[in-house]
Amino acid sequence: MWTFFSLGGFIAALLLPLHMVVASLAPSPVPEAYGIPFLKTSFSFRHFLYENPYAFVLPLPFFPVEVVGLVLKLYLVALLGGTAFHGLHRFKYTLFDFGLRKQKRALNVVLYGIAFAVSGMTFLALFP
């Protein structure tokens, strides 16, 4: 579990602040995404891949669209799942500090369960 915690912490540290701004705070650059209009800036992979002038940075000539899309979807799963793992692992130890050390087993099940659920939900939502 510590591996998930540290990898998640790395991903969250480097990438989460930007995605928080993009997903929830800045105005939307594109109107459509995954049928989730309420995400202030959600983006469509089609637009991202074909109409984005900076799409040349992606290895499109070398990989099929499906592969790039796959990588980007896995990226989102890692971002959300990793953040959840990291934060909930820390929260578990905070709960220990506040006296819940004896309930370690139960907390493991509940908190890591939520973290796995976050990864699972993101995966199911993005993959067919």
Next chain:
Amino acid sequence: MATKTVYHRYRPHQSPLWFLSNRRYFAFMLRELAGLFIAVYAILIAVGLFAGRFHPVLPGPNGSIDVYASMAWLLKTRGFFVFTLISLAFACYHSLTWFDLFPQVTPIQIRGWKVPNRWVFGGMVALWIGLSLALYVVLYGGKLL
């Protein structure tokens, strides 16, 4: 037969508010709290993505609850906007404290020379800002706000 006299020891107990006694302890607690805020944010977004795809319906006290509609409403509220701002501040605090801790966990060596922790910190902050800017440019197609 000799008997051993056992005296009572005084066992001190740590106050549950121990983290208030010291600036560094408090900064530590803030760091842990940052983890919780970003986890909650990730949970909300994941639920939103899932609800948008599968439109689940839960039984509620006054009829059924459309999770997607509830999430759509929630993520447009001013409260969520404020929560995101606070979480963003915590996310940045997480990033900075992480870059500070990382070189202590994994000392970076280049051919026997240990890179000073301060340099690793600076390098990671630069990487963070650089990556964020690059991603922003890619996502917005070069258009800035």
Next chain:
Amino acid sequence: MEEKLPTVMMRVSRYLPGEEKPHFQTYEVPYRRDMVVLDALNHIKEKRDPTLTFRWSCRMGICGSCGMNVNGKPVLTCESFLKDVLRREILVEPLGHFPVIKDLVVDIEDFMRKLEAVKPYLIRDQERPLGAGEYRQTQEEVDRFRQSSLCINCMICYAACPVYGEDASFLGPAAAALAYRYNVDSRDQGAGKRLPAVASATGVWECTFVGECSTACPKDVDPGAAIQRLKLLSSIEVQKRVLLPSILR
């Protein structure tokens, strides 16, 4: 007219075995700029109250005996100058997070057991015969464990650690740093034998990297960093054992 010499008030924790809890006693002690807290305690014992009990030995910051909480902070009293801790009443308490035997003397049995538990000696799969000569190490190999070897077992890191303060079964900074010192010593092959103490539920995994142990350490051992590296090394080791069959290891 005789000039009154400067003095300082010391508020010292007193406890007799069997009492319910400690109480404080205040003493007035002459003050000189070059005095340390230990000097003040010795003055009290010699001139004011011979019943005051405390540990000390080298009075120069190397034996690790005189650790106590001064104004709430765990320090070596032989290195703590009165001028740096000046207050209306300087508070001297026994070293935090340990059971108190008498006055400022704490029970260190738990700490001793933990030191033993990490097997703090070189462990070899195969001892080299004497004829093969001494184990040689490069400067780099020595530098890997040098900092962790500076520990004087003063237990100040345990007094600083809020995890140990809440749960005394935690292995603790000094014992973990000691395990790290041997694990990364190129002469040692016993990292696997130390895993039960290090990688258990009460081992390094209880640490949340508050970092106060490294801040408080009077010898700059940096036990905090040592523990995090042990976490990394242990998780790699455990994953290797799970993923690779023993022939490949």
